[in-house]
Amino acid sequence: MNSRRAVAWAGIIVALLVLAPRASAAQVAPVEIIIAATTDIHGRVRGWDYFADTAEGGRGLSRVSTIFDSLRTAAPGRAIFVDAGDFLQGNPLTYVASRTGFAGPNPVIAAMNAMKYDAGVLGNHEFNYGLPYLDRTLAAATFPLLAANVRRIDGKRGWPPAAFFDRGGVRVAIIGVTTPWAMVWDKLNLDKKLEIDDIVASLQRAVKDARAAGAQVVVVVAHAGFDPPAGADATLPGVATENPMSTVANEVPGIDAIVVGHTHGQVAEATINGVLMVQPRNWATSVAVATLRLERNPPVAGPAGRDATTWTVMAKRGTIIPSAGHAESQTILDLSAAAHAAARTYTTTTIGRTAVAWRSDSSRTRDTPIIDFIGDVMRRSSGADVASTAVFSTHIRxxxxxxxxxxxxxxxxxxxxxxxxxxxxxxxxxxxxxxARYFKVTGTGDAMRVAPDPAVIGFNYEVLSGAEYTIDLTRAVGDRISGLRVNGKALAPTDSINVALTNYRASGTGGYGMVVDAPVVRDNQAEIRQLLIDEISKRKELKPADFFTESWRITPPA
Structure with missing residues (x-):
C-alpha cells in the first residue's frame, strides 16, 4: 500500500474509532452505524484479469475482504455489510462456474459467505442463467437475498423484501430492490415465472412496513441507478423505470440512506432530500461506506409500562475506500482456487491461429473484419438475411x-x-x-466536427452484416441512413427480411423499441461467443477474407 493511500485509509479507521460510542453513567452516548457496500461484482472474486491472464492489482473480493475485516475491527457490533447485485455473472470465472461440468461450489457465493455479508440484492444479471441455476446457487448463501419489488408466480418461494439487524442497540432495516428491466433483458428466463414491479411504488410499501416493524433506521440497497437526464433513459410500454433512485429519495419518506448500483458509477457522497446516497465502483474496485450518527431520544412510555427506546439520526456521511493497495485475503484465494484454475484452463485454450492483426479501434467509423466476423457468424448460423451486432469495445486487438x-x-x-x-x-x-444517433455533429462545411454523442452508450451502436448502407452525417438525425440494400437489391419500405439480433437488442433496449413487437422467427439458444469459438476451431485459421466484405461507410468520413 502506498503511503498516501495508507494515510487516507488510516484516517477513516481513526475517525470510526474516535467517534465510537462511549457510555457514561449520565447519558447514553451517540451511536455510529456503518453500512459497507459493494455492487456489480460480476465475478471479480480475486485480482486476476482472465483476458490478459495476469494479476490485477486494483480490484477483487479478495481485497474487499481485507477492508471488511478492518471495518469490523473499527466498528465492532455496529457494521452491516451488503451488496447491491450483479455478482453471479460477468467474467470467465462465473461462466465456468455456471457450466454443468463444474463440480465445485460457486466461487462468488463461497467468497461472500466467508466475508460474512449480512445481505445482498438480486441484480438483473443474476437471472442470466435461468431461475433453476439461481435457486441452486443461492441455496448455499448464508446471507439473505432481498427483492422487495420481485414477485414469483411459478409457485416457488420468493425473496424477502427486507432484513433487520440490531447494531449498537438500534434496529436497522435493509430493503432490497432491483431494476424492472430484467423482465425485458431476460424475458425468456422470467416470463410467466416472476414479475418485477415499479421500484418507487414497491418501496413506498416496503419502507412503511419496515417502520411499522420497528425499524429506527431504513437503508435501501438498490440494483438501480440515479435518475438519468430527461429523455436519456430508455422507455418501453408497460415497463417501469430502469433507474429511479433520485425519484425514490424525493418521493418515498422514511429512508435514511440509499446504496446505488447497476450503472457502474462511483459516488462517495450525495444528498437528495435529506437522504444519503452512495455508490461503490463496480468489479469490487471500491467499498462505499455510509456512516449514520444517532442519538438516543428521551425515554417514552411503551407497552406494559416499559420505556420504548427511540433514536434520531443526527448526521450522515459517505466515504469511498478503494480496493487498490489492500492485500488479498488468503482465505478468499483458497476458496476460489479450483474455479480460478478451471477459468484459466478455459481462457488460455488455443482454438486457432491468425496470420494478421485484428483490431476494433476504428470499428464504429468504418467497416472492419473483426466486427464482420461476429455478424457473419450470427447471420450464417441463424439463417437470417442480415445480422446486427454491437461494437462492444474499440480497444480489442x-x-x-x-x-x-x-x-x-x-x-x-x-x-x-x-x-x-x-x-x-x-x-x-x-x-x-x-x-446513427451515436454520432454528434456540430458545425457545417469546413467547420463540421463529429464526435460520439455522450448520451449514447458505445455498445448501443449497431453494425449490420449482409446489408449495404451509408451513414450520411450531413443529414438530420433520424434521416441519416441511405442506400440500404440487402442481397444486392434496394430495400423497399414494405419489403420483409429476417434479421438476427441479440436477445438483449431484440428486447428493445438502447432506444430500439421499434423491434419489440417484431415477429420472432426463431430463438437460437446457442451463445454467440461460443459460436465464434466454434467457428475458429472448425476453420483452424482466422482469415479476414472469409468474413469481410466492406458494405457500409460514413460520409463525410468521421
Missing amino acids: IPPGPVTVAQIAQLYPYDNFIRVVRMSGTMLKAYMEQS
Whole structure:
C-alpha cells in the first residue's frame, strides 16, 4: 500500500474509532452505524484479469475482504455489510462456474459467505442463467437475498423484501430492490415465472412496513441507478423505470440512506432530500461506506409500562475506500482456487491461429473484419438475411499468432444468444437511424466536427452484416441512413427480411423499441461467443477474407 493511500485509509479507521460510542453513567452516548457496500461484482472474486491472464492489482473480493475485516475491527457490533447485485455473472470465472461440468461450489457465493455479508440484492444479471441455476446457487448463501419489488408466480418461494439487524442497540432495516428491466433483458428466463414491479411504488410499501416493524433506521440497497437526464433513459410500454433512485429519495419518506448500483458509477457522497446516497465502483474496485450518527431520544412510555427506546439520526456521511493497495485475503484465494484454475484452463485454450492483426479501434467509423466476423457468424448460423451486432469495445486487438478463448471472450464479453425477427424495410431503416444517433455533429462545411454523442452508450451502436448502407452525417438525425440494400437489391419500405439480433437488442433496449413487437422467427439458444469459438476451431485459421466484405461507410468520413 502506498503511503498516501495508507494515510487516507488510516484516517477513516481513526475517525470510526474516535467517534465510537462511549457510555457514561449520565447519558447514553451517540451511536455510529456503518453500512459497507459493494455492487456489480460480476465475478471479480480475486485480482486476476482472465483476458490478459495476469494479476490485477486494483480490484477483487479478495481485497474487499481485507477492508471488511478492518471495518469490523473499527466498528465492532455496529457494521452491516451488503451488496447491491450483479455478482453471479460477468467474467470467465462465473461462466465456468455456471457450466454443468463444474463440480465445485460457486466461487462468488463461497467468497461472500466467508466475508460474512449480512445481505445482498438480486441484480438483473443474476437471472442470466435461468431461475433453476439461481435457486441452486443461492441455496448455499448464508446471507439473505432481498427483492422487495420481485414477485414469483411459478409457485416457488420468493425473496424477502427486507432484513433487520440490531447494531449498537438500534434496529436497522435493509430493503432490497432491483431494476424492472430484467423482465425485458431476460424475458425468456422470467416470463410467466416472476414479475418485477415499479421500484418507487414497491418501496413506498416496503419502507412503511419496515417502520411499522420497528425499524429506527431504513437503508435501501438498490440494483438501480440515479435518475438519468430527461429523455436519456430508455422507455418501453408497460415497463417501469430502469433507474429511479433520485425519484425514490424525493418521493418515498422514511429512508435514511440509499446504496446505488447497476450503472457502474462511483459516488462517495450525495444528498437528495435529506437522504444519503452512495455508490461503490463496480468489479469490487471500491467499498462505499455510509456512516449514520444517532442519538438516543428521551425515554417514552411503551407497552406494559416499559420505556420504548427511540433514536434520531443526527448526521450522515459517505466515504469511498478503494480496493487498490489492500492485500488479498488468503482465505478468499483458497476458496476460489479450483474455479480460478478451471477459468484459466478455459481462457488460455488455443482454438486457432491468425496470420494478421485484428483490431476494433476504428470499428464504429468504418467497416472492419473483426466486427464482420461476429455478424457473419450470427447471420450464417441463424439463417437470417442480415445480422446486427454491437461494437462492444474499440480497444480489442488480436495479434498474429495463436487465437485463444480469452481473446474471443474479450471481443464478445456477454452471454447473449441470437433471436431472429422479421422486419420490414421501414423498421430496419428506423433501427439503423437509432444506431446513427451515436454520432454528434456540430458545425457545417469546413467547420463540421463529429464526435460520439455522450448520451449514447458505445455498445448501443449497431453494425449490420449482409446489408449495404451509408451513414450520411450531413443529414438530420433520424434521416441519416441511405442506400440500404440487402442481397444486392434496394430495400423497399414494405419489403420483409429476417434479421438476427441479440436477445438483449431484440428486447428493445438502447432506444430500439421499434423491434419489440417484431415477429420472432426463431430463438437460437446457442451463445454467440461460443459460436465464434466454434467457428475458429472448425476453420483452424482466422482469415479476414472469409468474413469481410466492406458494405457500409460514413460520409463525410468521421
